[in-house]
Amino acid sequence: MTDSTLEFSLGAYHTVVSFSEEFPSIPLTDSVLIVEDTNSAELFPYPETHRMIIPSGEEGKSWTSIERILSRALERGLDRRSLFIGIGGGVVCDVTAFAASIYMRGARLHLVPTTLLAMVDAAFGGKTGINFQGWKNMVGTFYPAERIWIHPKVLGTLPERELRSGMAEVIKSAMLKDEELFSLLETVGKSGGSLKDLSLGLYEKMIRHSLLVKAYYVTQDLREQELRTHLNLGHTFAHGLESATHFKQFTHGEAVAWGLYRAMDAGLSLGLTDPAYAKRVRTLLSRFAYAEHVSGVKPEAIFQAMQQDKKKRGVLRFVIQRNLGDTLLSTLDPAIVKQVIERGIKS
Numbered sequence: 001m002t003d004s005t006l007e008f009s010l011g012a013y014h015t016v017v018s019f020s021e022e023f024p025s026i027p028l029t030d031s032v033l034i035v036e037d038t039n040s041a042e043l044f045p046y047p048e049t050h051r052m053i054i055p056s057g058e059e060g061k062s063w064t065s066i067e068r069i070l071s072r073a074l075e076r077g078l079d080r081r082s083l084f085i086g087i088g089g090g091v092v093c094d095v096t097a098f099a100a101s102i103y104m105r106g107a108r109l110h111l112v113p114t115t116l117l118a119m120v121d122a123a124f125g126g127k128t129g130i131n132f133q134g135w136k137n138m139v140g141t142f143y144p145a146e147r148i149w150i151h152p153k154v155l156g157t158l159p160e161r162e163l164r165s166g167m168a169e170v171i172k173s174a175m176l177k178d179e180e181l182f183s184l185l186e187t188v189g190k191s192g193g194s195l196k197d198l199s200l201g202l203y204e205k206m207i208r209h210s211l212l213v214k215a216y217y218v219t220q221d222l223r224e225q226e227l228r229t230h231l232n233l234g235h236t237f238a239h240g241l242e243s244a245t246h247f248k249q250f251t252h253g254e255a256v257a258w259g260l261y262r263a264m265d266a267g268l269s270l271g272l273t274d275p276a277y278a279k280r281v282r283t284l285l286s287r288f289a290y291a292e293h294v295s296g297v298k299p300e301a302i303f304q305a306m307q308q309d310k311k312k313r314g315v316l317r318f319v320i321q322r323n324l325g326d327t328l329l330s331t332l333d334p335a336i337v338k339q340v341i342e343r344g345i346k347s
């Protein structure tokens with residue numbers, strides 16, 4: 001792998017994504033605050049003086065974490081020109097970015113995503129946030145990082161399940177806009193085997209392609225007025241499943257993969273999705289062993305969770321595809337939503 005960069009304008013912001021052979025060198029100056037979670041802190045140790053550690057997992061996405069980060073920044077005398085650096089998965093990226101965005105009305109921000117999901121999705125695009133009163137990502141800001149460091153070698157310590165979680169977002173990106181990536185995934189999926197055995201070169205390629213797809217949406221619609229919503233392909237059903245199971249039973253990617261099967265079902269029910277494309281998507285998802293039918297959760301609980309989501313966030317619009325790269329937004333009759341959910345539950 002050779003060091004290289006991608007550059008994007010996101011509204012008034014500019015993000016440089018650097019792919020690097022070596023782990024980025026972190027400047028340990030007086031104006032830097034590193035944020036890690038308990039796991040990334042063990043993998044990438046920095047002096048306690050310069051870092052703040054938050055709990056790993058969704059528990060870390062809390063006001064308590066934000067307050068602790070801001071207090072530490074203040075204690076250390078940081079100002080608006082100071083640099084917050086988040087090193088970790090999507091949780092660390094979301095929390096660090098939120099803290100940086102509100103510290104003195106906006107400090108500098110670099111992110112070093114260390115999970116596949118954070119590399120292809122969470123670190124890039126400017127959404128920051130924490131969970132609030134049981135609602136995921138209910139409080140946050142749009143605040144793109146000025147630099148994102150991608151060092152695929154760090155994926156070496158990531159458990160298989162977390163790699164598969166990120167891979168679901170790679171598949172989603174391919175479905176939205178990238179035939180070449182989709183074909184590559186079909187080949188990778190066909191060979192079976194562990195995701196831990198894929199080469200770093202292949203990961204780099206998949207990450208780069210996924211970022212370019214995401215960039216297509218976020219550079220045109222940073223604040224998700226309309227076009228960016230397409231990135232939620234599979235996510236409306238996924239959020240229902242995640243919240244009905246209290247964010248404990250499935251990783252985000254597993255839920256997204258289930259949501260992608262459901263998006264195909266919904267599109268077929270509406271007579272919009274090309275059946276040959278739906279079959280191609282299902283085959284791809286099954287090659288990566290994502291469950292089309294889940295158990296241990298009642299369809300009604302998922303439907304209710306989606307209704308709650310609707311109450312909080314407004315009209316539920318589903319992302320439907322006619323074909324690869326041909327995407328639209330549609331409301332769905334509740335009877336169809338129920339049927340689609342029921343078809344995704346193991347009887």
Ligand SMILES: NC(=O)c1ccc[n+]([C@@H]2O[C@H](COP(=O)([O-])OP(=O)(O)OC[C@H]3O[C@@H](n4cnc5c(N)ncnc54)[C@H](O)[C@@H]3O)[C@@H](O)[C@H]2O)c1
Pocket residue numbers: 037038039040043056057058061088089090091092094114115116117118121122123124125126127128137154155156157158159162165252
């Ligand atoms: N802002 C956005 O646009 C956006 C997009 C997608 C997801 N997200 C958010 O991202 C979060 C999910 O991100 P995630 O899947 O990275 O979860 P995560 O941050 O919880 O990381 C998953 C697990 O892997 C550990 N980990 C991190 N790097 C590791 C490494 N290199 N080796 C071994 N273990 C490592 C973490 O400590 C954690 O236990 C969710 O909160 C979601 O809301 C945000």
